[in-house]
Amino acid sequence: MTMTDQELDHMLVQLPQLAPRENLWENIEQQLSAVDDGDVIASAWRSPVRWGMAALLVVGVGLFVLRVAPPAEDVAPRQTVTTSKTDDAARGSHTGSATMRSAVRSQGRYARHLYSGDEAVRDALLEDELRRVEQAMLYAAPTEQRTLWQYRVRLIEQLVRIRYEAGVTLYEF
Amino acid sequence: MSSTFAITIDLGLIRQAQSGDRGAFKAIYETFEKPAYTLAYRICQRHDAARDVVQESMLMIFRRIGQFRFDAPFWSWVRKVVANAALMHLRRNGEEQWAEVLIDDVTEDRSDGMGVERDMETLFARLAPERRAVLWLYAVEGYSHREIGEMMGYTPSYSKSQLMRARRQLRRWWAPDEAVPDNLAGETDDDND
Numbered sequence A: 001m002t003m004t005d006q007e008l009d010h011m012l013v014q015l016p017q018l019a020p021r022e023n024l025w026e027n028i029e030q031q032l033s034a035v036d037d038g039d040v041i042a043s044a045w046r047s048p049v050r051w052g053m054a055a056l057l058v059v060g061v062g063l064f065v066l067r068v069a070p071p072a073e074d075v076a077p078r079q080t081v082t083t084s085k086t087d088d089a090a091r092g093s094h095t096g097s098a099t100m101r102s103a104v105r106s107q108g109r110y111a112r113h114l115y116s117g118d119e120a121v122r123d124a125l126l127e128d129e130l131r132r133v134e135q136a137m138l139y140a141a142p143t144e145q146r147t148l149w150q151y152r153v154r155l156i157e158q159l160v161r162i163r164y165e166a167g168v169t170l171y172e173f
Numbered sequence B: 001m002s003s004t005f006a007i008t009i010d011l012g013l014i015r016q017a018q019s020g021d022r023g024a025f026k027a028i029y030e031t032f033e034k035p036a037y038t039l040a041y042r043i044c045q046r047h048d049a050a051r052d053v054v055q056e057s058m059l060m061i062f063r064r065i066g067q068f069r070f071d072a073p074f075w076s077w078v079r080k081v082v083a084n085a086a087l088m089h090l091r092r093n094g095e096e097q098w099a100e101v102l103i104d105d106v107t108e109d110r111s112d113g114m115g116v117e118r119d120m121e122t123l124f125a126r127l128a129p130e131r132r133a134v135l136w137l138y139a140v141e142g143y144s145h146r147e148i149g150e151m152m153g154y155t156p157s158y159s160k161s162q163l164m165r166a167r168r169q170l171r172r173w174w175a176p177d178e179a180v181p182d183n184l185a186g187e188t189d190d191d192n193d
Helices: A005-013 A025-037 A039-046 A049-068 A081-114 A117-139 A142-165 B011-018 B022-044 B047-067 B074-097 B113-126 B129-140 B145-152 B156-174
Strands: none
Touching (some): A005 B113, A025 B022, A025 B047, A117 A142, A117 B074, B011 B022, B022 B047, B022 B074, B022 B129, B047 B074, B074 B145, B113 B129, B113 B156, B129 B145, B129 B156, B145 B156
8 A cells, every 4th residue: 555645754753853972062062162252353353343444355355456457458459339348247257246245245234133033044054154165165176166156156146035035135036 | 743843942041042141052952952963864864964963053043042033933943043054064065965775775674663664764864865855844844845945945846846756756665566656656746835
């Protein structure tokens, strides 16, 4: 006799509960203590000084990019107004994702004030995961880069989607 | 359907935790340790991964507990954090997470009571990770397809199709000699969103 959906689900529900093989609380407590120790640095970073530092950083990066990037005229002569717009788009495409990600992150603090508990935690989890993926990308083999990049894009999309639904994002999908 | 997370805890304990009381953190951890570990293990199918997921989600809960607004049961908030962390772990590790369990290991000990339980556990572990996750979240934790879709970054239809495939696959493994009737093969989906 073939099982119905309900019977199958019931069998899954009946599977035993599991417990960790080791005591996890000690690790959790240690990490919580480490967070407490880092609060001094964290609170300094949360202060208004952060915004000044961030602004300086953005200006610095902007100046660096301007210095490094060759002028468009050196790369290829512009033929028409239309092609010049295409060139601009193409030139910006590789930095577009980074810019978007940066914008997404900057919305985080504001967004979390508008969320319910669930959404705020999900937002934070996504940001943490995004940071983890970006760290992994620094050391990943070239063959893994594409997978990581796609995963990263999906994380950003999810982050943008939940913020858009909360009414705080600039981007629409 | 009642989730194993559905444990009502004293609101005072949550408030104590919100004020940073370590004793309250520990009490909350001990309350949800088994449901959290079970959910993480069922999705990831590895003890080391389940351990990481539980640690990661408990840290997240304690760091963000100040954001809990008492507008939903605390357990549902905890469960969602754990489920999200497990799904992220699954994606992060991709196909390495696939449990390698052979069907031949399964069929021998089906005669006694424990065997049946063990069978379903082993067969469940053989499912593809995302199907396994959808089936567990829907059938055991009682999430809707909309909620599962949101958590996994897909549409509710994706969740429905994965559920249908997971059930069909389990039935075929469970009784390989029996033809699965069309109305049970999951081709028609009457599940609620």
